Amino acid sequence: MKNTMKSFGLISLIAAAVLVSGCSTNKEKTFPHGETTMHDIWRNAGGGGMQQDLMDARSVLRRSIDDSHITNQQAYTRTAANEIYSQFKRLPNPDLVMYVYPHLAGSEGAPVPGYSTVFPLYNKVQYAMPGERLEDY
Template identity: 50%
Template sequence: MKKITMLSVIGLVFLLSACSTSQKELLPTGEETMRDIWNKGGSEAQLQYYRDSDNRRIDPVNYISSNEQSAYTRTAENEIKNLFPQLPNPDLIMYVYPHLSTSGEPMPIPGYSTVIPFYGRVQYAQPGERTRGL
């Protein structure tokens, strides 16, 4: 009971002390408005100079394009493919010649190619297991 009373008194003191400060003491404001600060920032020519694309400070020799950067970016897909690469699974590519359907009314079916994996399901290598050069 004594602890609860003591904690409530301390909480009340903190609450009252927080209300006793004024905004002018915590955040003093000057005589300038935001418009004055904005107008003081510089002339239109200076702003245009900084906005100009020729003013960029990018070293053209060391600059890497976004396409090159995407190859080095770590994504969940890249991490999974690097940790658990798929084991080689050769594909059997078959061509089905044009034929007539076997239904009640024969309809022409154009020729098409299909891909059938050699193994029934995809196998993944364990982390660190070699998948190439065996």
Template identity: 50%
Template sequence: MNLKLVVMVFAGALLVSGCSTSKEEMLPAGDHSMLELWNGAEGGGSTARQAAAARESLRRPLTGSERQVDAQGDRSYSRTQEREITQQFPRLPNPDMVMYLYPHLAGGNTPVPGYSTVFPFYSQTQYAMPGERTEAL
């Protein structure tokens, strides 16, 4: 019992000691302010503005097909009335029953070809209320 208490106290002290560092010890401020760093006081390397200018010089204009794909991609994110309604009021699943009739003879000797027909389980389309779960549980 006494050994468990000592181990628990030691573990608690170890956990609490992880919070004993200071902000200055973990993230020293340095010699420059943010404005000086932005304006290039870092020295040695290229500044953010120089890097942005270098990236801009490497860019090429979009081709016609790339522009068209980009415009279609932008439209896919736009809000439309149809998307708003279908997102807020999704359709509830309405499973279908498929019935297949095998080829047979009707009335003794009149051939009837095989065919299938579909019956929805519900006669009307049902919609979920806003916030109602529609996925299977």
């Protein structure tokens, strides 16, 4: 039993020494800093400037963006508004103008001046089926 205790103590002492020595490493020895940057490493990673050749080829293929391309594409761009208005045309719903004459309102007889109000003829908006109405209103 004494031998097993001695061997256990020896093993734990060796393990503790290994752990302590592992924590005593130097960062500069493990990860030395040089004059090269990450950009230099990335540029030279392909072996002999292969990455630079790739970047040069990409720059030739790139086109500049100008406003003329964007404005020409507006008609082809799908939005919620042009999808609804292009497929489902609104049926005409004329506005009616009503004039309310001056009057007395309420139990106190409060005077209300005359005013005009606008309201649609139909109480909800009606839409035509696709292709049903061709003219715009």
